[in-house]
Amino acid sequence: MAGRPFPVIALEEHYWDAELVSQLTGAEGTRSKPLLDRLYDLGELRLREMDEAGVDIQVLSHGAPSGQKLPADTGPRLVRGVNDRLAAAIAKHPTRFRGFAALPTAAPEAAADELERSVKDLNFVGAMVHGLTNGEFLDLPKYWPIFARAEALDVPIYLHPSFPHPDVTAAYYEDYIDAFPMVIRAAWGYTVETATQAIRLILSGVFDKHPNLKIVIGHMGETLPFLLWRINQALSRPGHDPLDFKGKFKKHFWITTSGNFSTPALQCSIAELGLDRIMFSIDYPFVANKPGVDWIDSLDMGEADKASLASGNARRLLKI
Numbered sequence: 547m548a549g550r551p552f553p554v555i556a557l558e559e560h561y562w563d564a565e566l567v568s569q570l571t572g573a574e575g576t577r578s579k580p581l582l583d584r585l586y587d588l589g590e591l592r593l594r595e596m597d598e599a600g601v602d603i604q605v606l607s608h609g610a611p612s613g614q615k616l617p618a619d620t621g622p623r624l625v626r627g628v629n630d631r632l633a634a635a636i637a638k639h640p641t642r643f644r645g646f647a648a649l650p651t652a653a654p655e656a657a658a659d660e661l662e663r664s665v666k667d668l669n670f671v672g673a674m675v676h677g678l679t680n681g682e683f684l685d686l687p688k689y690w691p692i693f694a695r696a697e698a699l700d701v702p703i704y705l706h707p708s709f710p711h712p713d714v715t716a717a718y719y720e721d722y723i724d725a726f727p728m729v730i731r732a733a734w735g736y737t738v739e740t741a742t743q744a745i746r747l748i749l750s751g752v753f754d755k756h757p758n759l760k761i762v763i764g765h766m767g768e769t770l771p772f773l774l775w776r777i778n779q780a781l782s783r784p785g786h787d788p789l790d791f792k793g794k795f796k797k798h799f800w801i802t803t804s805g806n807f808s809t810p811a812l813q814c815s816i817a818e819l820g821l822d823r824i825m826f827s828i829d830y831p832f833v834a835n836k837p838g839v840d841w842i843d844s845l846d847m848g849e850a851d852k853a854s855l856a857s858g859n860a861r862r863l864l865k866i
Contacts, residue, residue, distance in 0.1 A: 551721035552853035553602040554839060555860045557646075558706070558764045558804035558827035560609035562586055566648070569620075570611050584831035585609060588635040592830075593642060593777045597731055599835035601828070605618070605864065606632060607646040609832075610676040610708040614651050621650030625660060633668040644866060646704055647673040652680055655687055665699050671864040672701040672762075677708025683743055685750035693752055693759050702760040702800065702863060705743050707736030707768075714739075732765075732805065732832075741768040745777070748794050759861070764827060766808065767801035771815040796820075800863060802827035803855075807841040821851055825860045 556572050562585040567573045574582060584591060588606070596604060615627045636643040647664035649657040664670040673696070675684065684692070684705075696703050709715070710730060715723075719730045729735060744763055753759055763770070770777075778792035796819055802810065804827035815824055828838040842856055860866060 550600060550843070551849060554600055554826065554842070555603045555605065555857040556601050556828045556830065556835075556838070557605035557659070557762075557825060557860055557864070558704070559604040559606055559830040560585065560801055560832070561588055561592075561606055561632075562609055563631060563648075566608065566616075566628050569624065570615050573611060573712065581831055588632075588643070588713045590636070593621070593639065595830075595835055596642065599839045601835050601839060603642055603644060603866065604830070605644045605646060605860075606636065607670060607704065607706070608632070610706060612676045613648045613657075613859070614676050614679045614708065616650055616652060618650070618652040618656075622653050622656040622660060625650040629660065629664050629668060629670070633664075633670070639792060646668040649673050649675055649692065651675055651684065651689060651692065654704060656690045658691040661692065661695050661701075665701055670701075671866065672696070672704060673703040674706050677739055677743075678711060681711055683746050685743075685746040685752060686850040687750075690752055690755070693756050697756040697759045697777075697810045699823045700758070700760075702762045704762040705740055707732075707740045708762065711738045713774070737768045740765075741770055744768065744770060744795075744799065748785065748791055748798075749789075753794050753798050760800065761798055762800045762802065762825075762863075764802045764804035764806075764829070766803055766806040766811045766815055767799075767819075769800075770795065771801065771818040772811075773790055774818050781810075796823070799823070800825060800859075803838070805833045806828035809841075809845065810843075817844045821854055822859055822862075824855060824861070826856050 613621055616624060628648050632645050636645050647661055647670045649660055651657050661673050715730055722729050740763060774792045781789050781791050800823050802825045828835055
């Protein structure tokens with residue numbers, strides 16, 4: 547964009563597919579009309595707001611709830627149509643949009659096949675999954691075919707939040723949901739579920755079986771960069787099998803800035819992970835474009851480091 551010597555790529559930027567949302571009871575809920583207009587738009591409105599803020603490329607992904615809420619028998623067919631429609635929308639603006647595939651994770655083998663089709667035939671750059679699949683975390687071995695295929699294709703899986711398990715919601719948050727409905731969403735519940743998903747993947751041994759598997763998590767790493775030393779030390783105490791938790795996280799995980807434009811949090815993440823593991827994201831349309839881009843411009847960093855954060859790291863990981 548004019549005035550900036552490097553492009554800006556934002557890679558946790560959401561949309562909704564009308565057919566998929568129609569299968570998810572209550573998905574629209576109390577969301578405002580302006581938000582829904584943006585979720586369903588993959589053209590003029592979205593591009594105008596990208597241009598106004600200085601976003602060159604959005605990597606599009608279906609927002610939560612996505613394929614993780616679909617049953618195993620009907621999910622694969624429905625998700626295939628979702629990905630085909632996204633590919634058609636990207637083809638209209640190929641220099642501005644790229645795509646993460648939706649996956650029908652309730653049918654793991656079909657999900658792996660859909661990932662491969664989306665990468666090879668639709669030119670997608672990976673896949674995004676949202677929270678639990680029928681109440682289950684993805685570390686269970688039955689879901690590992692998805693990770694095996696991602697490793698073979700050399701594309702990342704982006705672990706995005708969704709609602710906590712109903713039992714967790716009842717035990718941890720129920721008292722405060724009416725007064726503070728975001729407590730189970732972006733304020734805290736999303737973070738806990740996604741960080742737990744990431745921790746469980748490391749504990750499960752999936753990275754031992756798939757040593758080149760790549761995982762992305764958003765929102766400045768869902769607190770995990772801040773906690774890496776403590777988790778690693780606690781898991782290394784006497785009586786535990788040796789587990790280099792921190793080493794595995796730093797090898798297999800990338801994080802994004804989606805919805806978390808905190809300079810101290812960025813500094814912590816750089817110190818723990820290195821700048822090359824951090825990629826710019828906004829979380830559009832749940833977060834406006836301009837505050838994120840303005841924050842990048844305001845950072846006290848050299849131009850080369852800003853360029854890596856704004857787009858260079860994403861280009862390398864996603865091969866854009």
